[in-house]
Amino acid sequence: MAEVKPPDSRRCSYFFLYDGSKVRGEGDPTRDGICYFYPEETPLDKQDLLCGQLAGVGRCVSELSSSAVRTLRLRRCKFAIRMKEDLFWALGCSMEVPTVSVRELLDHLIDLFCFYNGSVRQSYQLNSKESLAAEWARCLAHVLSGPSELHCIFQSVRTVDLTNVDPLLLLKAALILQACQRCPLVLAGCVLFRGRVVSTQMPPQLTTKVMVHESDTYSKTQRSSGASTPSADGGPVSSTAVFLTPSELQFLQAAPVDKTSRSRFTPEKDASPKKTRLSRTLSDTPSLESESSRPTSCQSPEKAPFSPSMSGSEDSVFSPAPSQSAAGSPYPSPLSPVRLFSNGGNSYETVEGALDESHYHSFYSSEDGVSQIHSEGDGSAFEENLCLNGGASGGGATCGTTPEPRGADCGGDPLRDDTTAAGDVGVCSRKAEGHKAEMRQPPPGSCAFDSLEESPLIPMTLYTHRVNSLVLALLVEPCFMSDTASMEEVNHSSLASLNGLEAHLRAVSSAAPGAAGPYLFAHYDYIQSTLTTNVSGRPGGAPEHPFVRATSLLHSHFFDTETLQEAIIRSAGTAVYGTRSVAQETYFQQHGASMRNSGIPNQQDSAFSLPSKARHRLLKHGVNLL
């Protein structure tokens, strides 16, 4: 049920937010600048010391190199760093955690905070330090609450066990979401069952953020009373204010949903809801005649329709034909990305480009200079591609065109962590040298930048409707909650199906999971940000630890070396095989195989049979390595 566990100290030793603007003069105490420090029980002196040192080093290095610092090492701790104006964040993890994962954790944490609280600077103007400290604690708990260490290495979205659920039920969930989108105030949504995704129309990053609210409300209802258990009829509906980045909004609006811009301007509408309705029948296409003639205020030609990546094939099959609607949904809000970019399509690009560039000059990578060259060349090529698809479209949108390994994740930036590279670990790999940067190009409009850079956040509302263990979560326009007609429409179109889906999924999930085989595996899908694994992550999972460790090392290597496709990492007793493609990463360890390993290359070495074993074994988990 996506319970929030206390942060795992292995995964996070320190986290703090430091506001440099509070400490200007020589005599100003450092602690005035500390907005939040985890662990909260850390003695103030130590807090001062750490904040002062890291912020000082960070500031110094960034001034010298005129680029942002992304990672710092202090003794046995690895700190991901983020700086924006006077704000300074640091998240410290043990050295075992891959650098890329630490950075992703920090980016995700900040994004999460901004999603529920708006921009950091503004929220500190509006709220007390204490209440925001509670917010940081909440976000931190969620970011670190993955069921296993693997979920910490791969920031993944948890989904229902797809091998166990009838695909028709996934289709059913996707149809519920589409039916809700017939209401023009509904942007997109996802269906969750017991804290796991059944279907989503949102990019993985956004889905993860939405799930936080779901698990919060769930634990709240669990705690508050056993008596008022949600009943199937009506179901408790809740809502909360959230903030989207322009690129997230852009992505959601780019999805092929038939909506009229008209009803946005006049929410009282009823002008022609029938006509604009999306048929739920497969063969039907939305009637365009009345709307297509309408001139739209947005001329952006770029909005090619994309299927949200997560709902996969169902969506691409069952989505209606691309309609005028995506291009015709300008917001009344002046913050609308349409307005932002329509008059200066390039402006965003330039900002992105500059960012990318600065990203490559980082503390560590500036040593080798290679990355810098790549950043410029590849960056521009990518931006061009981007421009075709939509000036400022979100990371997820690019999934449609460019298979990009770091799909929609945050801060998948190209800083190379040379400090943890090969060297001391015995990696035997078919590794081709030659670093190319295009694969690790940070996703354009990656939310990490949105929330921190100039782009303003757009207020939205997160509406959730719970039916027992099933939750329908929708991102809606803020006016939705006061529009009873729309609420009723959404409720009517979804309630029966939600009831049914809940009944179906409950029946499915009661089936016991099959016993794990004599092997361990982990399979990460970049596009959907999903992790499939038989690693339990239970506290007593000591035998799993070497596998997790090897996976973490290999993951770092894959990240550092784009051309690396397969690798085996081994000790005297066992070996772990890792392979990756543009869309996925897979790790496999066979138990009980006697390792015939004489220390010199040997054809009889059983480690070399791992790839074929992995291919064979993982097929039944739905992982195709062919």
Add this chain to the structure above:
Amino acid sequence: MTARKSLLKVILLGDGGVGKSSIMNRYVTNKFDAHLFHTIGVEFLNKTLEVDGSQVTLQIWDTAGQERFRSLRTPFYRGSDCCLLTFSVDDNQSFLNLSNWKKEFIYYADVKEPENFPFVVLGNKVDVTERQVSAEEARMWCQENGDYPYFETSAKDATNVAVAFEEAVHRALAADDKADHLIPTDTVKLHRKPRSATACCS
């Protein structure tokens, strides 16, 4: 008499496209949507009614009519208190399939006494002008198969929908009463003997 059931499960069965979902939506939300997608598996809505002064929650289960959804829907037949066999008056095949639906229901719902189980038959889409099934034919079938009540409904213009559900509720409650009446008479005898025996001993 024991307290009446407060939750009644009523299930709609029939060929795909005869209007089961529309009938349910019309009855519960009083809305009609001509563009509903096939139901996948099952869905349900609750409606609270007052019957003879007591509150009854009617749980209406709508099922997928298409053959390919069979394995998804059949597990949910169990525990039904009444079955609404539905066909479309403009589709003769859907009428001919009624017997199959009845068989499928009795098999999967594990009905103990099929001859006493309350079925109600609905001929939907009477708003359509070109009928393929006459009211007489339908009544005849109902009579021959167990004297089921028959309603000609239209989810589109709300004809007879509420009436049909009310009849279903009454039949279900009546069957329930009958069962209440029958089962205790059997069990009472079994239970009384040992009880009186212990009373004697002590």
